[in-house]
Amino acid sequence: MSKFAKKKDGELPAVSTASLPDIVFMLLFFFMTVTVMKDSSIMVENTLPNATEIKKLEKKDRVIYIFAGKPTKEYSNVYGTETRIQLNDKFASVEEVGSYILAERAKKPQELQNVLTTALKVDKEANMGLISDIKQELRKVNALKVNYTTFEGDAFNNLQ
Amino acid sequence: MSKNRELPEVNAGSMADIAFLLLIFFLVTTTIETDSGLNRMLPSTSEASTIKEKNLLRVSLNSNNELLVENELLDIKDLRTKTIAFLDNGGITKGKNHCDYCKGDRNITSSDSPQKAIVSLSNTRRANYGMYVAVQNELVGAYNDLRNREAKRLYNSTYTELMSLYNDSKQLNKEKIVLKEKIEIVRSLFPLKLSEAEINTK
Numbered sequence: 001m002s003k004f005a006k007k008k009d010g011e012l013p014a015v016s017t018a019s020l021p022d023i024v025f026m027l028l029f030f031f032m033t034v035t036v037m038k039d040s041s042i043m044v045e046n047t048l049p050n051a052t053e054i055k056k057l058e059k060k061d062r063v064i065y066i067f068a069g070k071p072t073k074e075y076s077n078v079y080g081t082e083t084r085i086q087l088n089d090k091f092a093s094v095e096e097v098g099s100y101i102l103a104e105r106a107k108k109p110q111e112l113q114n115v116l117t118t119a120l121k122v123d124k125e126a127n128m129g130l131i132s133d134i135k136q137e138l139r140k141v142n143a144l145k146v147n148y149t150t151f152e153g154d155a156f157n158n159l160q
Numbered sequence: 161m162s163k164n165r166e167l168p169e170v171n172a173g174s175m176a177d178i179a180f181l182l183l184i185f186f187l188v189t190t191t192i193e194t195d196s197g198l199n200r201m202l203p204s205t206s207e208a209s210t211i212k213e214k215n216l217l218r219v220s221l222n223s224n225n226e227l228l229v230e231n232e233l234l235d236i237k238d239l240r241t242k243t244i245a246f247l248d249n250g251g252i253t254k255g256k257n258h259c260d261y262c263k264g265d266r267n268i269t270s271s272d273s274p275q276k277a278i279v280s281l282s283n284t285r286r287a288n289y290g291m292y293v294a295v296q297n298e299l300v301g302a303y304n305d306l307r308n309r310e311a312k313r314l315y316n317s318t319y320t321e322l323m324s325l326y327n328d329s330k331q332l333n334k335e336k337i338v339l340k341e342k343i344e345i346v347r348s349l350f351p352l353k354l355s356e357a358e359i360n361t362k
Contacts, residue, residue, distance in 0.1 A: 017176070020176045021172070021175040021176045021179055024176055024179040024180055024183055025179050027183055028179055028182050028183045028186065031183065031186035031187055031190055032186055034190060035186055035189060035190045049289065049290040049293040049294070050293075051197070051198055051293055051294070051296070051297040052297060052301065053198065053297050053300040053301045053304055054196045054197055054198060055196060055197070055198075055199050056195070056196045057195040057196060057197070058327075060195075063195070117199070119195065119197065122289050123289070124288070124289055124290030124293070125288065125289070125290065126288075126289040127285060127286060127287070127288065127289070128221070128283045128284070128285060128286070128287040128288065128289060128292055129284075129285030129286065131289055131292070132283070132285060135202055135356070138202055139202050139203070139204065142204065143202075144201050144202040144203075144204060145199070145201060145202075146199075146200050146201075146202055147197045147198065147199050147200070148197045148198045148200065148293055148296065149195060149196070149197035150196070150197045150198060150293060150297075152196065155293065155294040155297040155298065156236065156237070156294060158290030158291060158293060158294045159236070159290065159291060159294060
């Protein structure tokens with residue numbers, strides 16, 4: 001029996017898996033860079049309406065979010081089923097919107113404080129009364145740039 | 161004994177497993193957020209203007225979620241054409257406010273020129289937010305349609321194309337300045353005057 005006996009002809013050579021870690025690492029880095037960790041969990045129902053004439057919110061650091069909608073199931077027995085505003089991680093009243101905006105604005109760097117946008121993420125079943133109240137509050141603190149956050153889609157679908 | 165001094169090689173065979181574990185973690189936690197929407201400016205509190213009734217298109221939502229344009233019921237599907245007709249009217253036939261690019265009916269009882277025309281949007285508290293966004297969408301869409309038309313006429317590309325070119329990060333600075341100018345010109349032809357403030361009429 002020689003040590004260097006030829007392999008049998010039919011056997012395929014095993015595929016080298018040495019580069020597998022590299023590939024996986026590449027994927028890993030991709031996902032690590034695109035990941036945005038959620039900073040607040042949404043406590044309200046938040047089915048956004050559809051619109052076609054939309055613009056992207058490019059710079060995340062220039063946006064202040066306001067959520068509104070009916071409280072989700074786990075909160076509805078405590079907070080009722082009326083449309084509520086959520087700021088950060090808690091429900092808030094309309095009067096708190098102004099001070100919230102001012103507090104968030106103060107956190108941002110000086111050069112961005114004049115170019116902030118307020119993104120309104122509002123459930124499409126919400127009443128306009130609450131939105132009008134929010135808008136009045138925003139006008140009081142001079143946060144005039146707003147973005148009605150929507151999904152891309154036919155706006156007539158909102159009506160059903 | 162030289163053999164003892166040699167360090168044993170670390171087995172890297174489980175590296176892939178560790179990387180996979182991390183990969184799966186990030187896969188699960190990733191939310192590629194889709195943040196886009198309708199950008200609007202709210203009127204400032206001090207703003208109160210007085211304009212002619214004919215230059216104003218009143219759009220409102222009543223508590224039954226119905227759309228009223230100039231106090232008449234209208235289907236939302238017709239809102240865009242109605243708004244375009246109003247903005248594109250160009251009622252003044254001569255003088256410096258004459259709108260020579262308008263293709264509307266030149267009706268004297270409707271808006272004087274796109275620069276004068278204001279769309280006023282109001283709503284009752286009972287109206288539905290989805291409906292409100294749909295109305296906003298149609299109004300902005302009307303402006304965009306008109307701007308597209310003018311950009312097509314002047315620069316042979318639509319306004320939306322100009323905007324996406326301008327927002328493209330690969331664009332050179334020099335070209336951006338040119339694009340910016342074009343965009344400003346198209347905007348000045350049909351300035352977006354969509355107001356949610358209380359408006360007095362003469």
